[in-house]
Amino acid sequence: MHLFVLPGRINMDKPIVSVIVCTYNRCNIFPICLNSLANQKDVDKSLYEVIIINNNSTDNTQKIASQFANRNSNFRVFIEKKQGLSHSRNRGWKEARGEYIAYIDDDARADSRWILKMINFIKKHPDILAFGGPYYGFSLKSFPKWFPQEYGTKQLSKYQRKLRKGKEYLSGTNMVFHKSLFLKFGGFNPNFGMSGDNLGYGEEPEFQNRLYNGKVDIYYNPDLKVEHLIASYKQRLSWLLKSSYCMGIANQKKKARNDYNIKDFINAWLNFFIQILLQVQKKIPFKRKVYYCAFPLMFELGKFHYYIRRKITSVR
Numbered sequence: 001m002h003l004f005v006l007p008g009r010i011n012m013d014k015p016i017v018s019v020i021v022c023t024y025n026r027c028n029i030f031p032i033c034l035n036s037l038a039n040q041k042d043v044d045k046s047l048y049e050v051i052i053i054n055n056n057s058t059d060n061t062q063k064i065a066s067q068f069a070n071r072n073s074n075f076r077v078f079i080e081k082k083q084g085l086s087h088s089r090n091r092g093w094k095e096a097r098g099e100y101i102a103y104i105d106d107d108a109r110a111d112s113r114w115i116l117k118m119i120n121f122i123k124k125h126p127d128i129l130a131f132g133g134p135y136y137g138f139s140l141k142s143f144p145k146w147f148p149q150e151y152g153t154k155q156l157s158k159y160q161r162k163l164r165k166g167k168e169y170l171s172g173t174n175m176v177f178h179k180s181l182f183l184k185f186g187g188f189n190p191n192f193g194m195s196g197d198n199l200g201y202g203e204e205p206e207f208q209n210r211l212y213n214g215k216v217d218i219y220y221n222p223d224l225k226v227e228h229l230i231a232s233y234k235q236r237l238s239w240l241l242k243s244s245y246c247m248g249i250a251n252q253k254k255k256a257r258n259d260y261n262i263k264d265f266i267n268a269w270l271n272f273f274i275q276i277l278l279q280v281q282k283k284i285p286f287k288r289k290v291y292y293c294a295f296p297l298m299f300e301l302g303k304f305h306y307y308i309r310r311k312i313t314s315v316r
Contacts, residue, residue, distance in 0.1 A: 015097055016047050017098045017102050020096070021033055024061075024196065026107060027059045032229070033105070033106050033109055038071070040116065041112045043113075043116040047115070050072070052065045052068070055080050055085070086187070086189060093179060100179065102175070103175050105173035107228065107229040107231065108174075109229075118176060129180070130176070130181060131218065131219040133225055135227065136153050138230065139230050139235070143230075145285055146288045154171050162217050166209065170220070200249075245305075248302020249306045251299070252306040260304065271297070272293055
């Protein structure tokens with residue numbers, strides 16, 4: 001297959017795509033991501049750049065990032081002092097030279113033709129300013145037998161299509177936006193998302209809701225594939241339930257008004273006990289049964305906890 005080169009777009013001063021990789025203390029993992037970006041097939045490296053944002057890592061992240069930048073002329077490295085994934089993502093699009101800004105997580109690896117398919121999509125649909133694709137979970141070792149097989153994979157459709165406003169969102173590890181959208185709507189809200197070792201979510205849907213409200217359509221392309229690492233610590237039941245709890249917090253936090261329907265809390269408990277009765281009859285590992293029963297409940301507990309906390313704060 002021939003290299004994909006757009007006429008007039010081969011100047012490194014203006015790549016088509018800037019890929020942002022934000023990282024914090026993952027020097028043993030993020031080379032997997034960087035290697036996948038350095039070894040993209042059938043696309044000229046002048047068409048894309050890779051921007052590594054080191055968010056105050058204390059391990060060997062900066063050394064490894066610099067080594068990649070020295071070996072690859074289209075790689076650049078920056079240190080973002082403001083702690084938090086949203087701050088890092090915002091630093092990324094501000095430093096980007098590309099017309100489109102693509103985000104991939106530091107613990108993901110891109111399909112070997114991820115950039116090629118991205119640029120082909122841009123060429124075919126120049127009117128689409130926001131799009132992304134699926135991710136598939138992988139592990140560096142065998143999964144525990146109890147681990148839910150569907151966890152860590154997100155597929156929204158088998159076909160290219162427009163996402164449903166307010167109901168479907170691109171994943172943070174595989175999303176692409178025209179740079180003009182950041183200039184018009186602002187970047188990611190630093191009140192949401194990961195910050196250092198603190199688990200957090202919600203910055204991607206919060207940003208995409210602003211796009212939806214601004215009449216920007218968001219599209220899904222199933223051919224734009226990445227794999228997302230399910231690290232060993234994420235294969236613990238305690239982490240999965242904590243993750244669900246934090247998702248619930250993010251879901252409540254994004255509301256303009258701090259309202260809460262107590263029926264949701266009651267129904268979550270009722271569903272919890274119903275699931276116990278249903279799961280006890282199934283021939284699956286005990287931990288997986290606990291996961292299926294408790295995951296929705298922990299999400300609702302996170303919502304309720306944040307509602308109460310915010311209520312108490314407002315009274316004070």
